[in-house]
Amino acid sequence: MVRSGSAPQPARLSKGQKRSKKKEGVTTGIYTIEPYHRTPQDVVEALMHDREGDESAPQASSPPSPRPTPANKEVWATLEGKDIAFERLAQRVAQRDHGGIRQRVALTDGDDALQRQVGDTLPTFQLVLDIIHASEYLWDTANALWGETHSDRKVWVSEQLLYILSGKTPEVLQSLEGLVQEGHLSSSQQEVLTTTMGYYRRNLPYMRYDEYLAQGWPIGTGVIEGSCRHLVKDRMEQSGMRWTQEGAQAVLDLRAVRINGDWDDYQRFHRERQHRRLYGSHLPVGPPVEETILAEAA
Secondary structure (H helix, E strand, O other), rough: OOOOOOOOOOOOOOOOOOOOOOOEEEHHHHHHHOOOOOOHHHHHHHHHHHHHHHOOOOOOOOOOOOOOEEEEEEEEOOOOOOOHHHHHOOOHHHOOOOOOOOOOOOOOOHHHHHHHHHHHHHOOOOOEOHHHHHHHHHHHHHHHHHHHOOOHHHHHHHHHHHHOOOHHHHHHHHHHHHHHHHHHOOOHHHHHHHHHHHHHHHHHOOHHHHHHHHHOOOOHHHHHHHHHHHHHHHHHHOOOOOOOOOHHHHHHHHHHHHHOOOHHHHHHHHHHHHHHHHHHHOOOOOOOOOHHHHHHHH
């Protein structure tokens, strides 16, 4: 972000000091999707294959059924904080709700404040912890126990992930507690395991993956993770860019309109508003001037 004031930048930064100042962009998404039934083993095979990205990763025992495509997906990003983001999200949920919606699911990471806001703003939604965030703690634990190159970590992560997806997270916690109590781990290893156990204990109500899979619910935040990248990061964080909050929000709003497939409707609305502001009357009915010019040029 553009810094306020004209204080000179130091020639050399002190420890922890940064030349740039960033502001969090809160991204939300809403979509409708058909149920997609999978087994815990299906998800393990898919996650391990995506994680490793090579032929050594476990392969699916049978071709997966076609994955349904999210329908009427809308994404939006704001620099005004989580309260504004959830206020808009709740409005869109209310506008889109109808009798054909059978189940309502909210996917988040393990941020406690974020989960509380979901509960307060969308009380009819079932909160689900993103399985990718949950599995990353297993990888952190495996790396702490065996190192990042040891082959045993892949087997261990696969086994523990299958337990978690089968609704047996308490058994995983007991196993981790047993490792800590054995007393042969270093302090850094114990710290990693303690962090993982704390994360799982706090999120247990949102980790009933066996029930979610049986109902065909999504359990991953891939839609919103992708939106964080291509809506915000790819455009706003290019080298040398500096933004005012107003300018950055305007670009984010326009990108959301384009990504959501509403660009033509927005252009018609914008032309109508501009015509009324300039001439005090409604825009004449007919094709946009740009389309007329392009047709004549062709």
